Amino acid sequence: MIEPEASPFPQLLETMNAGGPVVYLLCALSVVVLSVTFVKLMQFQMLGVFRNKLAKQAVKQFRNGKSQAALGLCMGCKSIRCQVVAKAIRGQMHPHINKEQAREEVLRDAVDRLESLSSHLRILEVIAALAPLLGLFGTVLGMIDAFQQLENAGNQVDPSILSGGIWLALLTTAVGLAVAMPTVAINSFFERRLERLTHDLDNLIAQVFVDNFDQTSFQVVENANAWQRA
Template sequence: MDQTSLIQPVLNLLETGGPVVALIAALSVIAFALVLMKLGQFWREGVGRSGRARSAVQLWRQGHQREAIRLVGTPRSASEETVATAMRLSMNGTLDKSAIEEEITRRALARLHNHQWGLKALDAIGQVAPLLGLFGTVLGMIEAFQELQSAGNSVDPSMLAGGIWVALLTTAAGLAVAMPVSLLLTFFESRIDHERIAIETLGAGVLLAHVPDAAMLSPEHGFQAIDAAAPLNQQAVHAH
């Protein structure tokens, strides 16, 4: 099968659907490119996969600091970077807990913002594509009824039917683009949610591991420890 036989049906579809279908096709190409880029980025940076970071936090809380730091020595995901940063700054001992939380939050916000790049464009395409299809259908129906009016008494039902199916073609094209884009956007956002929650819980887990046992048993100090971790949680939530 040559390339001409593969391309010709697409060209016929674009010619039949008119400029609206051509615009929807252009949006589908942009969406496809964005999806490929995001899939590559999420796989490369391990977005939503926090198993190694959780293992490092468990080692850290058990007192195996060197093994924990070695496990996330070359962080790949944002959660691993958060854990590695919290461990390194805690071992350094030159910063208090609030300063460590600010540094963790700064890095987490930068990584989460990078993960969200391109998702707004996918969201826009998912919303605009069906509207464009509906717009094309309305224009096609107007044209079909104009031809019906011009025909006068000599109305050919096949002419009206042909105009209607061509008009509905744009709605089908818009929905065909919007549905997979919306599903993929939900997938990407869920992975970012998993990463955000891992950043919040694991970063706080490293910092709270250094609270003395007596303080952990005291309700007053326990609430203070939770409040100290609050800026990290709140700002990470706002980043989403």
């Protein structure tokens, strides 16, 4: 008869008990990392951080002189890029607002939105830096305990005491690295997405408030030819 496979949870619990309080603390930090990651992914998804197609289309429509069509595209999209572009277009079209002031207001709004998106990412940075140090701290404590047991053994030294203590001590370092490495990768992913979003917002705002030189280039050529003829 084939015996059922043993559940990994008792073994995991036994390993955590062997590692001591440091391993429990590192496990708690890993739960925090997972929670922050889930929350930020949901926030990024809801605000359309991973989407930029509609905002680019709206800016293209606006630069082609189709302002209402551009606003219509932005109104049908809830992404942060579309919201910022819609505000920029309304500021550019408003007859009683200075364009420089409108651009400054749009930039301020974009910075506020980026600040909201970057919230809680500092937690990931701290955990990524703290987890290896906690693991090393647990290893040092484990080594101290192992050598104390070796000293208490006196003349009846058992090598298994030292080897077992070292194994348990190194366990905390392994757990610390296991928590730190994915945390660094996750934090780098979010930071890169924010850098890309910052660049896109700056580019989109500039395209709304700066004249389309591609459309007016023929006028420059005509003026240059007229000046040469004169």
